[in-house]
Amino acid sequence: MTEDGATTQKEWLTEREAAEFLGIRLSLLTAWRKRGILPVRPNPAGRGVLYNAQELQRIKELADKLAQLGIPSPVTLPCMGECP
Numbered sequence: 001m002t003e004d005g006a007t008t009q010k011e012w013l014t015e016r017e018a019a020e021f022l023g024i025r026l027s028l029l030t031a032w033r034k035r036g037i038l039p040v041r042p043n044p045a046g047r048g049v050l051y052n053a054q055e056l057q058r059i060k061e062l063a064d065k066l067a068q069l070g071i072p073s074p075v076t077l078p079c080m081g082e083c084p
Contacts, residue, residue, distance in 0.1 A: 011052070011053055011054075012050035012051065012052060012053060013050060013051050013053050013056065014043070014048060014050060015029060015030065015048055015049065015051070017051075018051040018056055021053075021056055021060070022056060022063075029051075038051060038055065038056075038059075039051075039052060039055060
């Protein structure tokens with residue numbers, strides 16, 4: 001937490017953190033990355049890639065809005081166990 005009481009958010013998330021944040025399986029996140037659906041950057045600390053937290057937040061917010069309308073999205077479907 002910062003001095004003004006606000007929580008700090010990481011700007012970039014690892015693959016595992018990104019999958020957990022979206023509530024999806026790591027394999028689905030990896031598939032999206034390989035298809036070019038999500039922008040990534042190499043992880044300067046070693047192996048793997050990093051995902052932009054703001055972009056993931058936008059995806060999550062869109063999925064939440066779709067869910068409120070009763071429209072399943074690729075993000076909400078895995079959470080409901082409807083994806084193979």
